[in-house]
Amino acid sequence: MSLLATPTPSPSLSPTPSPSPSGLIPDPMEVVSDISKLCNDDALLCSTFANLFPNAVWAPLVASAITIALILVIALIVRNIAQRLITRVVNRAAVGTSFTGRLRRGAPATDGINALLTERRKQRAETMGSVLRHIVSIVIMGTAILTVLDRLTIPIAPLLTSVGILGVAIGFGAQELVKDFxxxxxxxxxxxxxxxxxxxxxxxxxxxxxxxxxxxxxxxxxxxxxxxxxxxxxxxxxESQGWSRAYLDVPVAYDADVPAVRELLKRVTDELWNDPEYKESMIVEEPVVYGIEQISDTSVIFRVSARTLPSRQAEVARELRFRVKSALDSAGVPLVA
The missing domain is CATH 2.30.30.60 (SH3 type barrels.)
Known part of the structure; x- marks a missing residue:
């Protein structure tokens, strides 16, 4: 038995195969998969670009840019549609029936009063339309800008928090301003x-x-x-909404002929009502002689009233005083204090 161990043959080292040139070119499917991973919400758009340009690393950037452009275009279109709808509603409100400016029941509606009410409705509708258009623009464009910032991976949570805190601070500091608006x-x-x-x-x-x-x-x-x-x-x-009233108190002597004075005042009011200068542009209803308004031991007071267009009562009252004074002087009926 030999004490010398049989030598164990050492393993032969075989040369490591060098990578093939084809291994340096990435697999197109792997490129597509990597590009698709760069897209979050644009999977369809980004995958389409990845399939069209399998070796283009700029495909996600183009997809994001197109998405941002679409967001802005859609926002502008929606804002335009909303403003057109508001304008149409405002135009209808400007020419429609006025509920808040309607005359009381029994008050006659004339062309002059209708023209004034129409103009008031138009001014009010245009003002409200301008306010609504500004609010719609701020809401739609603000939402679009926040969406774009989110697409650019800019965190908007701190921005919204800051805006909320700023809004609360402004609300407390500008309570009077908000109250005024x-x-x-x-x-x-x-x-x-x-x-x-x-x-x-x-x-x-x-x-x-x-x-x-x-x-x-x-x-x-x-x-x-x-x-x-x-x-x-x-x-x-x-004092100028709907219609106004002009009235005149006529004091005559206690012993004056009451029926004659009343008939005289009725004739004066009829002449004023039939005067085209006043009937067509100032007075909206036939003047009324109420009769005796007050009585004392020295005088009897008659009251004459006329319903007029808004803010025209002073002119009608002055004309009534002039005509009543002239008629009483011609009839020899004195006025008393």
């Missing part, structure tokens, strides 16, 4: 007053020269201009 919106919707109306706004009395969502500009009888915030107006007295 809300009051202005309801004022326009309810048609409380408009440009050219004579109103009593509490803080000032005068003719309305401008109305916005925040302030109302008035000019009083002395020519002073008042800027009144809409949120501070708690009550409004409108």
């Amino acid at each position: 809300i009051a202005g919106m309801f004022m326009l919707l309810e048609d409380q007053y408009g440009v050219g109306d004579v109103i009593d706004a509490g803080a000032a009395i005068g003719t309305v020269e401008a109305v916005t969502l925040r302030i109302t500009r008035l000019r009083d009888a002395d020519g002073r201009v008042w800027y009144v915030r809409n949120g501070t107006i708690t009550r409004v007295g409108n």
